[in-house]
Amino acid sequence: MSALLALRGAVFAAALASAGCATAQDHAPxxxxxxxxxxxxxxxxxxxxxxxxxxxxxxxSWTEALREQGQAPSVPASLAWHEITADAANFETLAAILHRLPDPAPDSQACENFMTDAPYGTLRLTRGATTTEIAWNSGCMDENYRAFMTVLKAADExxxxxxxxxxxxxxDPPQ
Known part of the structure; x- marks a missing residue:
């Protein structure tokens, strides 16, 4: 009798284990x-x-500086915040664009053909607790850097x- 109970227990345990595997496969993240x-x-x-x-x-969201015609960029401006409605296609399109970025990104500090006073900025990519920052400067006119800037421009557009x-x-008022 104890052998029969042990066999039933083993069959039951095997059934549970295989059901757990099927569930894990059916509900893979x-x-x-x-x-x-x-x-x-x-x-x-x-x-x-x-x-x-x-x-x-x-x-x-997308934020733009509200400047008067001819107002110098060095003068702080009001910032208008536009809220973008959730739509997964927005992110998918952006991700497809950003996946064309070179890894590693080119360094504008190593630029041979540089124009001063051009717009610059940062792209931040966050996953979990890790954020990768990619600084950029549109004043770099080197060919490989222009290709990098083309990807950033497409994402920004x-x-x-x-x-x-x-x-x-x-x-928001000027700060």
């Missing part, structure tokens, strides 16, 4: 996106020109189009 958060900023003379941030659900299509959620 979706692959995570490359990043949990992406942020980008454009500056000129220390002041924000524009910036954006986005989550994997495609929601985020994608997000600017989403932001411009969204209403202003708030306006």
């Amino acid at each position: 979706e692959p995570r996106p490359a990043w949990d958060y992406v942020e980008f900023e454009v500056k000129s003379w220390g002041s924000t020109v524009s910036s954006w941030r986005i989550l994997p659900d495609g929601g985020g 994608h997000m600017a189009a989403l932001g411009k299509a969204a209403p202003v959620a708030r306006t």
Whole structure:
């Protein structure tokens, strides 16, 4: 009788184990996106020109400096925040663009053909507790750097189009 109980227990344990494997395979986690958060900023003379941030659900915001005609970029300006409605396609398109970035990114400090006073900024890619920052400077005219800037420009244009299509959620005074 104890042998029969032991056999039943083994069969039951095997059934549970195989059911657990089937469940794990049936409910395998979706692959995570490359990043949990992406942020980008454009500056000129220390002041924000524009910036954006986005989550994997495609929601985020785009910010633009509100400047008077002819106002110097060094003068602080109000910032208009446009809230981008969540749509996974927003993030998927951005990720496809950013996956064209070279690794490692070229260093503008090593630039041979450099124009001063051009816009510059930072791209931040966050996954979990790790954020990778890629500083950029559009004043570098070296061929390999221009190719890098083409990718950043495409990402910025994608997000600017989403932001411009969204209403202003708030306006911050100059700082």
